[in-house]
Amino acid sequence: MKQMERGILSSYDFKRTSTKIGYAIMVLMLVGMAFTMLYPIAVTMLNGFKTNAEVNSFPPKFLPTTWEFDNFSKGWNYIDLTVFLKNTLFIFIGNMVVTVFVLGLASYSLSRLRVPYQRYIQFFFMVTLFIPAASYMIPSFVNLKELGLLNSYAAFWLPAGANAFFLLLLKSFFDGVHMELLEAARIDGASEVGTFVRIALPLSIPIFATLAIFVFSTAWNDWFWPSLVMHSEDKYPLATAMYKYVINVRRLDTNIKFAILFMVMVPPIIVFLVFQKYIMRGLHLGGVKG
Structure with a gap:
């Protein structure tokens, strides 16, 4: 059986409430950073599948109502x-x-x-x-x-x-x-x-x-x-x-x-x-x- 490498935090560290709170804050920060980086890419991709009227509509919709695949060929x-x-x-x-x-x-x-x-x-x-x-x-x-x-x-x-x-x-x-x-x-x-x-x-x-x-x-x-x-x-x-x-x-x-x-x-x-x-x-x- 392959031995797992020990990380910075051990199982004993996670028994402390302060460690759990700090770990949760770091995870939330990483999720927030990932969201801010991936959101513009996702919006650009999804807007490429929308109609021109839907892209300029307000309030904007995240997912396209109809998928226009020929936009990329155009x-x-x-x-x-x-x-x-x-x-x-x-x-x-x-x-x-x-x-x-x-x-x-x-x-x-x-x-x-x-x-x-x-x-x-x-x-x-x-x-x-x-x-x-x-x-x-x-x-x-x-x-x-x-x-x-x-x-x-x-x-x-x-x-x-x-x-x-x-x-x-x-x-x-x-x-x-x-x-x-x-x-x-x-x-x-x-x-x-x-x-x-x-x-x-x-x-x-x-x-x-x-x-x-x-x-x-x-x-x-x-x-x-x-x-x-x-x-x-x-x-x-x-x-x-x-x-x-x-x-x-x-x-x-x-x-x-x-x-x-x-x-x-x-x-x-x-x-x-x-x-x-x-x-x-x-x-x-x-x-x-x-």
Whole structure:
């Protein structure tokens, strides 16, 4: 018989009234948090099955009176989601390549090479985490304009190589890699780049898998920055296309809007449910080690 692992609270703890009350409060808080997170998704899905008159009726009804399944086919035909999905995936792949090689090599250098003023450089990157993103959005736009990178995917890939949070997370991970493995590769004649590609990079797959989820989430949800740097409509990512062609369009029926939005909501939810264990594992591996 398999022995059950002991939790934080034992059966003896539950005999006390104060423990039962505290446990009940925590459970209620978790149920409330789950409800506030799942309710918008459920409303979006159910409104996608309603008629347009029922969606705009007052008082609103949670469940549809008649299920309009063709709303999703109408929404799919209204906008070419595959084009914008391709653009989003293209941005994600480019951002991920930059993250692996630029941030990977930079964090590896700070962790395992004798970089002059290493602690000051690390402190500089740490300070940038406290700077609001809105404060350097305009300077970034001006720099990209002067470089001639507007209306190109390089406007996403170049800033991806300056993510201080990813850099420090990767550095913390490389700090935990055994130095003997890297020294063995150097004894065999491998260069520093070769050591990174052959030894450090394969060992970093868990942390890069975690970063891939974060990068995917950013590429999928960001709409404001693409609307600034992209001028061609056929290059819009999915979130920007949703904002311009679905949310801000008045001639489109509300139930069709909800159907399109729900179709866009499903892929990231599936990605998170499938890879959620890698998020916690990667954050644990990238945590500060004593």
